[in-house]
Structures are given as C-alpha cells and as structure tokens.
Amino acid sequence: MHRRGFLVAGLAAALSGPRALAQMKMDDMSNMDSMPGMGGHAGHDMGAMSQGAAALPEGEALRELPLLANEAGRPGLFKAKLTAAPATARFLADQDTPILAYNGISPGPLIEAYEGDRVEIAFANRIEGEPSTIHWHGMPVPPDQDGNPMDPVAAGADRVYAFDLPEGSAGSYWYHPHPHGRTAEQVYRGLAGAFVVKANADPVPAAYGDTVLMFTDLRLAADGSMPDSTMNDLMNGRVGDHVLVNGQKNPKLAVAMGQRRRLRLYNATNARFLRLAFANAAMTVIGSDGGLLEKPVAADEILLSPAERVELVVAFDRPGRATLTTLDYDRGWMGPGRPADAGLTLLTVDVSATAGQAMPPLPERLRPIAPLGQPAVSRRLVFTETMAMNATGMEMGFLINGKAFDMERVDIVARAGETELWEIVNLADMDHPFHLHGTQFQVIGRERGGKVSKPPYLAWKDTVNVARGETVRLITRQERPGPRMYHCHILEHEQLGMMGIVDVRA
Ligand code: C2O
Ligand code: CU
Numbered sequence: 001m002h003r004r005g006f007l008v009a010g011l012a013a014a015l016s017g018p019r020a021l022a023q024m025k026m027d028d029m030s031n032m033d034s035m036p037g038m039g040g041h042a043g044h045d046m047g048a049m050s051q052g053a054a055a056l057p058e059g060e061a062l063r064e065l066p067l068l069a070n071e072a073g074r075p076g077l078f079k080a081k082l083t084a085a086p087a088t089a090r091f092l093a094d095q096d097t098p099i100l101a102y103n104g105i106s107p108g109p110l111i112e113a114y115e116g117d118r119v120e121i122a123f124a125n126r127i128e129g130e131p132s133t134i135h136w137h138g139m140p141v142p143p144d145q146d147g148n149p150m151d152p153v154a155a156g157a158d159r160v161y162a163f164d165l166p167e168g169s170a171g172s173y174w175y176h177p178h179p180h181g182r183t184a185e186q187v188y189r190g191l192a193g194a195f196v197v198k199a200n201a202d203p204v205p206a207a208y209g210d211t212v213l214m215f216t217d218l219r220l221a222a223d224g225s226m227p228d229s230t231m232n233d234l235m236n237g238r239v240g241d242h243v244l245v246n247g248q249k250n251p252k253l254a255v256a257m258g259q260r261r262r263l264r265l266y267n268a269t270n271a272r273f274l275r276l277a278f279a280n281a282a283m284t285v286i287g288s289d290g291g292l293l294e295k296p297v298a299a300d301e302i303l304l305s306p307a308e309r310v311e312l313v314v315a316f317d318r319p320g321r322a323t324l325t326t327l328d329y330d331r332g333w334m335g336p337g338r339p340a341d342a343g344l345t346l347l348t349v350d351v352s353a354t355a356g357q358a359m360p361p362l363p364e365r366l367r368p369i370a371p372l373g374q375p376a377v378s379r380r381l382v383f384t385e386t387m388a389m390n391a392t393g394m395e396m397g398f399l400i401n402g403k404a405f406d407m408e409r410v411d412i413v414a415r416a417g418e419t420e421l422w423e424i425v426n427l428a429d430m431d432h433p434f435h436l437h438g439t440q441f442q443v444i445g446r447e448r449g450g451k452v453s454k455p456p457y458l459a460w461k462d463t464v465n466v467a468r469g470e471t472v473r474l475i476t477r478q479e480r481p482g483p484r485m486y487h488c489h490i491l492e493h494e495q496l497g498m499m500g501i502v503d504v505r506a
C-alpha cells in the first residue's frame with residue numbers, strides 16, 4: 001500500500017499546466033473504489049478491462065511487413081506516399097475492427113531505404129476531424145521535417161516530409177503520429193510502421209535474412225471494436241489484451257535446423273514492457289535503436305521498454321519448437337489490473353529435424369562506435385507524478401522538473417554540435433522510458449539505491465528505460481538548429497505532460 005503515501009503527496013503538490021492534466025468525471029471512474037489508497041484492495045478485478053478478452057486465432061504463418069514501394073525510379077531517392085485514414089482489420093474471424101491505418105494496413109508498410117538516400121514522403125491526413133503528423137522516431141531528420149506537435153497536418157490536408165539519410169545512419173527506426181494530445185490514441189488505433197535504414201556495406205551475412213518483428217498491443221471489446229481508454233489506461237499507459245507481432249497473434253515461422261536469422265524487434269506498444277526470452281534458440285544482440293553494436297553480445301533475455309528496438313541474430317540449432325516468450329517484469333503498476341506479463345508466447349518457430357545449408361559465421365567486429373566524449377554542459381531532468389482529487393474528478397500529472405508540457409515554452413536551450421550530459425532522474429513510482437528526438441545518444445551510467453553501474457557495451461540509443469528510483473546518465477549531441485521533443489514514451493504519460501522542448505540554436 002505504498003501508493004497511499006504517493007497519493008497524499010500528490011494531493012499536496014501544486015499542479016501546474018492544468019491544460020495538460022487529465023480530467024475525468026466521477027461517473028467514468030467506476031473502478032475508483034478498488035484502487036489502493038482509495039479504500040479498495042490491489043489485485044481486484046478491473047471491470048471493463050481485460051474481462052473476457054476474445055480469443056484471437058494463433059499459429060498462422062508469420063507475415064513479413066509489406067514494403068512501401070519506392071516510386072522514384074532513380075537511385076539515391078526514396079519517394080512514396082503515406083496516407084493515414086480509417087480502415088478495418090480482421091482480428092476476429094467474423095468481425096471487422098475499425099482501426100486507423102497507413103495505406104490501409106496496420107502496422108504500416110515497411111520503409112526500406114539506404115544510407116545516403118534522399119527521402120521524400122508525401123503525407124495525406126485523411127483522419128476525419130483530427131490533426132496528425134508523421135514523426136520519424138530516432139532518425140536524424142531536420143526539426144521542421146520531424147512531425148513535431150508544433151507542425152500539425154490538419155484533417156484533410158497534405159504535406160511532404162523530405163530529408164537525407166547520412167552515411168553511418170543505418171538502423172531500426174520507426175514512424176508514428178505525434179499530434180498534440182492525440183498521439184496515444186492514434187498509435188493504439190493502428191498508426192505505426194517500421195523504417196529500416198540499410199547500410200551500403202553490411203557486415204551481417206545476407207544469408208541470415210532481415211526480418212522486422214513489430215510488437216503492438218490490442219484490446220478488443222466483445223463487438224470487435226477498440227474500447228476508449230479508461231482512467232487506468234491514462235495512469236499506467238494503455239496495455240491491451242493481446243500482444244501482436246506484425247499484426248498477428250503468436251504467428252508461426254518455419255526454419256531449417258542450423259539456420260541463423262536476423263530479427264529486428266520493435267516495441268511499438270503504447271505502454272507494455274516486454275521482457276523477452278527465446279526458448280530453444282540462442283540470441284545474440286547485434287544492434288540497438290540506432291544500428292549495430294561494435295561486436296555481438298550473447299543474451300539470455302532482453303528488456304524492451306515502449307519504443308525501444310533491438311537487433312538480434314537468433315541461432316536455431318535444436319530441432320523442434322523454439323518460442324519467443326515474455327518473462328515477468330515489475331515496472332511499477334499503479335492500482336489494480338496489473339496485466340499478466342509473464343508466459344505470453346509471441347512467436348513460435350518450428351525448427352526442422354534435418355539440417356539446412358551451412359550458414360556463414362557472424363563477424364567478430366560489426367562496426368566502430370566512437371564515444372561521444374566530454375560534455376560541455378550538464379543537465380538534470382527529474383520525473384515525478386502527481387495526482388489529486390477535486391470536485392470534478394481526479395487530476396493526474398506526469399511532470400519533468402515539476403512542469404507539464406507546454407507547446408509555447410522552451411525548456412532547454414542547447415547549442416548545435418555541443419556535447420551534453422543529461423541526467424534523467426526518476427523520482428516517480430513507475431518506470432518511464434525516456435526518449436529524445438533528432439539524434440542518438442550513449443548511456444554512460446545508471447544509479448539506483450546508491451549503486452552505480454556502467455552499461456556493458458557502447459550503443460546508440462534514442463529511448464532508454466529509467467526505472468522508478470533510478471538515474472540514467474547519457475551523453476548526447478544535436479547537430480541541427482531547431483526545436484526537439486523529449487518525453488516519456490508511455491504515450492499516455494507524454495500526453496499528460498511528461499514532455500519538454502529542447503531548442504537547439506546555431
Ligand atoms: Cu516515438 Cu516523440 O516519439
Ligand atoms: Cu521520437
């Protein structure tokens with residue numbers, strides 16, 4: 001019941017930036033009596049949530065994400081159209097589910113381009129009555145091309161996003177909407193896609209293939225629709241009833257014994273933490289959010305917080321069945337209804353009894369990563385949560401340095417090309433995955449309960465989980481002038497204020 005202390009503290013706190021706070025009517029708060037600190041017991045049933053989740057078909061052949069066709073017709077240019085619009089999906093055999101989709105599908109089409117390419121994507125927002133944007137998560141695109149909430153594309157309007165992919169930028173990025181106050185809903189309704197920048201000289205053997213596995217999270221009502229978010233969803237972030245891989249529940253993949261596969265895992269859920277293990281297969285981490293590591297690292301398990309990606313080589317050396325499953329992870333759930341995290345099977349791989357063709361080995365060195373070096377400036381960002389009851393309902397705030405997001409306010413002024421140390425301090429009761437736009441950073445240390453640790457290897461990251469009570473130190477540098485967002489990537493928290501603007505000046 002340590003939440004009680006938190007709630008009382010929240011009541012005492014002054015809530016700034018009321019526009020960014022959630023305001024719920026008492027009528028909507030049917031679950032309130034079962035929340036700790038409000039007279040109920042934890043672990044109680046949740047009423048609307050997670051009750052009688054419909055069974056989804058499992059075991060279909062894994063669908064590779066369809067590629068977005070390049071209309072350029074000349075090398076060095078990637079040119080295409082993306083339209084965000086309502087569509088329907090068939091999750092249940094006999095029911096259509098209204099969704100939002102890019103070019104009619106969710107996840108959206110896979111964009112594959114090369115280092116050195118120019119990218120021009122014409123975006124059409126055909127979502128009725130809602131502004132949208134396309135944000136290129138993790139990519140080094142100019143601020144005015146990055147789909148910031150300050151640059152909305154109105155319902156029915158069009159715009160072109162144009163940028164160049166620099167040498168050395170190969171990595172596993174993604175795209176999703178970022179309109180003010182609507183990001184969380186547009187994403188869980190279906191708007192997200194993968195953007196893979198390929199290297200011109202790739203050290204990973206082509207024989208391993210290259211497969212994107214995009215995890216999304218789905219909640220379906222009995223009538224096949226996606227229910228609106230509840231109070232609980234706003235607090236903890238919306239977690240669904242089904243984790244999908246490329247839109248399918250526990251799909252099947254067949255491989256020959258001895259095969260190695262290159263898999264890019266994306267956590268594109270709003271708020272679900274995925275602690276993953278591969279039973280009967282060996283995982284080697286070869287890349288992070290922003291591309292390859294220096295050398296491969298064997299791993300028994302991986303924690304992928306919302307928006308993080310990891311690149312793996314998986315060796316299927318034992319015949320039979322290999323499964324990608326989830327392990328328990330306590331990220332500090334508030335109130336009742338903590339989802340059952342452990343024991344979900346996300347992907348089933350059938351490994352043949354006879355060996356396939358011999359596979360080339362993975363090289364011992366993948367690429368060099370230069371440390372970002374000595375910071376000229378250091379900054380401290382403190383995450384807190386506040387919560388208060390008032391006459392009309394409950395207000396929640398997710399704050400950075402005591403403030404909720406304000407589009408009109410610049411929180412940090414930085415200099416282009418200058419190296420900075422950012423210290424992300426999580427004083428809240430939940431884990432918050434921190435994300436910074438426009439660049440890739442390097443985590444240099446973590447501290448929790450007085451224990452300081454260094455990461456085991458250098459990696460390019462744009463999102464890092466900051467566990468409750470933890471401090472993460474990272475080194476970052478922005479190259480281009482203009483405003484950049486930083487925020488918690490639990491999208492409901494971003495929406496409720498846990499976001500800020502760093503204005504990069506020349
Ligand atoms: Cu994935 Cu501000 O975004
Ligand atoms: Cu981003």
Ligand code: CU
Nearest residue numbers: 432488490493
């Ligand atoms: Cu958060």
